[in-house]
Amino acid sequence: MWLRKVILSMVTSLDGFVEKKNRDISWHVWDEEMQAYMDDFLEGVDTLLYGRRSYEMMIEYWPEAEKNERNSEEHRAFARKMNTLRKVVFSHTLNAVTWNARIVKENIEDEILAMKQQEGKDIVLLAGPTLASTLIRHNVIDEYRVIVNPVVLGEGQPLFQARPRAIELVSTRTFHCGNVLLVYQTSKV
Numbered sequence: 001m002w003l004r005k006v007i008l009s010m011v012t013s014l015d016g017f018v019e020k021k022n023r024d025i026s027w028h029v030w031d032e033e034m035q036a037y038m039d040d041f042l043e044g045v046d047t048l049l050y051g052r053r054s055y056e057m058m059i060e061y062w063p064e065a066e067k068n069e070r071n072s073e074e075h076r077a078f079a080r081k082m083n084t085l086r087k088v089v090f091s092h093t094l095n096a097v098t099w100n101a102r103i104v105k106e107n108i109e110d111e112i113l114a115m116k117q118q119e120g121k122d123i124v125l126l127a128g129p130t131l132a133s134t135l136i137r138h139n140v141i142d143e144y145r146v147i148v149n150p151v152v153l154g155e156g157q158p159l160f161q162a163r164p165r166a167i168e169l170v171s172t173r174t175f176h177c178g179n180v181l182l183v184y185q186t187s188k189v
Contacts (some may be wrong), residue, residue, distance in 0.1 A: 017156035
């Protein structure tokens with residue numbers, strides 16, 4: 001029996017893209033209600049998963065966001081949470097990481113399955129469509145939390161590059177900003 005769930009949580013456009021060309025995510029629709037949702041969600045998480053590109057993008061922003069006096073106290077508190085959580089970076093090319101992270105270079109499936117057996121809170125992949133595709137192919141994701149933004153990009157990096165095993169819609173939530181959270185769980189068969 002697995003003690004921890006692996007959750008994929010990503011923001012997508014209405015047409016299924018997670019980023020525009022050049023890794024642009026400036027189109028994300030985000031407000032205080034979305035921030036409160038994410039704060040609550042991360043209370044149940046103790047480990048973040050990243051691929052190399054997403055890790056590099058996140059480390060450029062979050063460590064400094066906590067110190068930036070121009071950010072609201074709520075945003076700095078969220079940055080503190082992001083900076084404190086453990087991180088696992090899956091990369092064949094990185095040789096060193098910081099930001100409370102460790103590198104896994106091989107045996108992704110074995111590593112994830114071992115992590116799921118450990119005691120602790122849930123494990124979440126917040127960014128990285130390439131890593132998401134790998135985890136989907138290895139059937140190690142237990143829950144999908146897709147935040148659909150009311151934006152049509154027309155092109156970009158799609159979330160689903162691999163087909164997930166059977167998933168079942170278990171809940172939805174509509175936010176005032178127009179975002180819709182779709183929560184799916186994988187079937188246990």
